[in-house]
Structures are given as structure tokens and as C-alpha cells.
Amino acid sequence: MNLQQTYSNLIKQEAKRLGFESCGISKASFLEEEASNLESWLKSGYQGEMSYLENYFDKRLDPRLLVDNAKSVISLSFNYFPEHVQNKNSYKIAKYAYGEDYHHVLKSKLKELSFFIQNEIGEVNGRAFVDSAPVMERAWAQKSGLGWRGKNSLLIQKNKGSFFFLAELIVDVALEYDNSFETNHCGTCTKCIDACPTEAILSNNTVDGSKCISYFTIELKEELPSIMKGKFEDWMFGCDICQDVCPWNRFSKQHTEKQFLPQSNLLQMEKQEWEEITESVFKKVFKKSAVKRTKFLGLQRNISFLSK
Template identity: 40%
Template sequence: MTPTRLSEVWPDLERVARAEGVLRLGASGIDDEHAALFAEWLARGGHASMHYLAKNADVRERPRERYPWARSVVSILVPYAGERPAAPPGALSHHIARYALGDDYHEVLDRILRKFEAALDGVKTWRYVDTGPLSDRAYAAQAGLGWIGKNGMLIDEQHGSYVFIGTLLTALEHDVEAATVADRCGACTRCLDACPTNAILPDRTLDSAHCISYATIEHRGALDAFVAERLEGNAFGCDVCQEACPWNHAPADAHPAFAPREAYRATPVTDLFRFAQADFSALFAKSAIKRAKLAGMQRNIESL
């Protein structure tokens, strides 16, 4: 008999979570409590050239119109490397964000979410990893997996923000109680103070145009001069605000798929200047770094 309520299958989902190295598992309703803030951020152009974020903004505000069958959202947290591996000076691993030191999280979490779907055989679902029109962080926070910090990151009280989020919409009625997680940022402003480009705004949003992660990954064309002068060694992404966060003092052990790659420790970052496309594709196979493209990485390294 096909289940109708999330509580009926929750023990099965917990077993999948343990087997797949999931750090946290939670659930929430389908409505996004942060949608209004997101709409305001879009209206003032905080998303810079990431027009895809505005394309489906109405879905985030009214998710039931796009997914009328959805009744609950299952969220998972999977940890990546919180510690950067020792490496020779100038190694590529010093210049890329921690989340990109291992395999592409989109692919890894997609495989994990498929296991959850298999445990919900016969139940209509839709999975996504940082690619859908809905907010993974908002749902994870509503599921009691953490709070959204002043740097916009989801923060787990025990292990901090070095985590990936996977999201699964289901047709099951939401009847699993979520833990209440208080906002623990308090008066702390370490992330705002540490940001080299002042991209973190007081309302817990970002000025994407000045964000180093946006500039080195999403932006196409020449880097903004203000940002280029303040990369602080970042060729792909940026961890400065997370490094400054006191909640990241005890990160969880990384999921095996996100163990830092030895090739990144062994490759001097300047080697990318002589790379052909085939070299780039080989080094970054199954890596999130592919998104920046070879020309983008070379552009970024020129400004280091």
C-alpha cells in the first residue's frame, strides 16, 4: 500500500541517510518563509548577471502553482572538507574553495537523493541540488537543520556551514516535526568584517556583483577592477566568510566523495596558463570547477 504521510516512511529515510553518509535529515512544508526577502533582493538587482534566478522567482513565491502535488520537502545535509589539505606553495588546492576540492556535489547528492526516492517507491517526488527554482537553504532551515547566517549560509549548530544541501519534494503529507533552531549569530559580525569586498549586506543577502565567488565562477568577461584587486588568492570561489565564522570550529568529516583530490595538491595553479581544453577537462572531470571554464580560470589566475 502506497504511504500517504511522511511519518510512515521516516524510519526508512533515516536508514538511507545513515547508509549514505548524510549528516542531517529533516522535513518541512512546501511554502518558503524566506520568499519575500528573496523577491526584494531580486528587485534591487542583488543577483547581478544571474538572470536565471529571476526567471522563476514566482515559483519560489508560489511553489504550489508549479508543484500542486507536493505536500512536503525532505532536506539533507552532506559534509565536505572543512580543513584545507597541506600542499606546496602555489598549489592549485590553495586557490579553490573547499567545496570544490572533491567531486561535483551536484552529481554526488543527486545519486544520494535517488536512494531516497527508491525508498519512496510509488510516491511522486522531484529532487534537485542547487539547480531548482526553490531555495534549498530556506527549506533546510525550516526543517530545523540549521539557521541562515549573516553571510547567507546555512549553519548547523554542531558542525557549521561546510555542508551541501539536497532537496526532495514529495507528495506525502508533512507530519514530521521539525526541531526549532534559534538564530545563533547574535551580535557577531565577523563574516561581514572579513569579506574583502564588503559583499555581505546587513539583511543577510549578498551584493553579488562584489562577491568573489560570483566573480570567479558565474561572471563572464573581464573582472570588475575593484574585485580583481581583492581576490586574496581565490581563483575559484571564496571561503573567507566561512573561515571567519566561529561556528566552523568543528567541521564534520567530509563525505568520501568530497575528499580533496591529490591532483589539486600536485598541480601548480600557474600550470593552467598552458592548459589546452583537453587538459582542463581531464583535471576537472566530475568537478564543479568546470562551471568556470578554462578561460574563466585563466582570467582569475591572472589577477592573483
């Protein structure tokens, strides 16, 4: 076994110890195929008001512009599928936001992995990314052999489904690289396309982000468009519809991360309680949650749109 293989094996073992579901490694290079896809997606206006997606075009496609002398992209997945969900008489929150904000939880674990790499390999420079920088995480996850991109654009893993977060470490050391995941196992299934109430999932394996319920309830800061009235199916923060109907998610297993356990009383709250929620209750229930991103007034706006 050569040194690169040894280092890669050690990194994957430590990633598993830290709770990551999967770990794959690919060579840091320009994402040529993604370049035309991203340009076309942006030109179609599918980003809506998410103008930040238009920034750093070159950096999104080339990790070597994010980390000097980058050699490897370490892609990781972390399960967040919960044991219990909200009661049926409730406005809904995407499952990823039940517990503490994943940005902080995973960033902490990535720091531990970085320290481990420093200790085992020596002077290694790199950066950790958790859905907060211009990194095309699903493309890198696929190149690293973690899974394929479904028709809903999410990464799907065989026998694991899609209820997981993605994260990356981009480092300036050469490692053993995994083979890209080339087989798409969605076949002729169109359940996610058929189930999307706002028709955000297009037939050409593209998602119109400007029509997604998650976009409306989280990203859009303006008034919600009246044309979407009655189409949100009680989702007040994010949406899991395309994942809930995906046949591959029958393999989802409950996570074991204590920090992702639901906030106090979250699962028991009913519609009337949400409609009457005060800012102090909001701060208590979502103290460390990603739901804080929409702020109290944003959640109020969403609930009002659903209830009236």
C-alpha cells in the first residue's frame, strides 16, 4: 500500500469515527461539464432572487481558486433522518432543521478531521465547507463516488437515500482518488416530479429554484406570490416532499447525532400554536436552529400565507 492509499484510508476511518455516513475523495480540478450546466441554469433565471449564486462563477467550478495548490476534494455525507416527525395537525418544517443548525455541527466535526489530517500527514493546508461557500457539493460528492444526482437534483445514495448533509474539505495534499459514481438509479421513476406541488422539478433533470417551496419559505424576502396560494401543503420552512416520495428513502435509517434531536416541544406543536407564536417562543424553540435564518417575521409571514 502506497502513502496516498494509507492517508486516504486513515481519513476515511476518522470520518467514520466522527459520525460521517460516507467519505469519498476526488482530484481537485476544473468541473468542465458543470460549467455549461451552471451557465445555462443561471441564464434561465432558475436562481430567482438568489443572486449570490451568480457570484464567484469561476470559483464554483475550480476548487484550486478556493485553496492554493489544492490537490484533493474530500466529500462527506452526514445522516439527519429523524426517528420521529411533527404531528399531523401542524405546519411543517424540513427535517434537516429539527435540531441544531447543521452548519455549526458539521463545521466542528470538519475541524476535528482537519486536525487529525495535520497530525497524521503533517503540514496540510485546506478549508472546510458546509453549504456556505461557492462549492458545487453534489458534483464533488458524485465525483468522489458517494452517489448519483436524482431528478430532484439531490444526491442519492444506494441503500441510504438522500436525507443527509454534504460537506467538503479541500486540501493541498495528493490522496488516493475514488471513482466517480456514473450509474443513475432513478430509471423511469418520476415520483418526485409528479409530487412537487409547485412544479419546480423539470423533466430534464433540472430544478427551477425560483419555484421551490424551500426557496419561497426561506430565501425569498419579499411578499409571497399570490399565484402560489394553496400550493405549499402546510410547509412553513423548507420542504421534504420530493424526498418523502423517493423510493430510495425507504432505506433511510434514523440518525444518532444528539445535536440533531428536535428542539423542545417542536414535534408536538399544533397549527393554532404556530399561528399564535410569539417572538420569545420563537427564540426559545429555535435557539440553535437553522430556522433562525428566516427570522421571526419571516416565519410569521409563511404561517399567515398558509393559514389565511
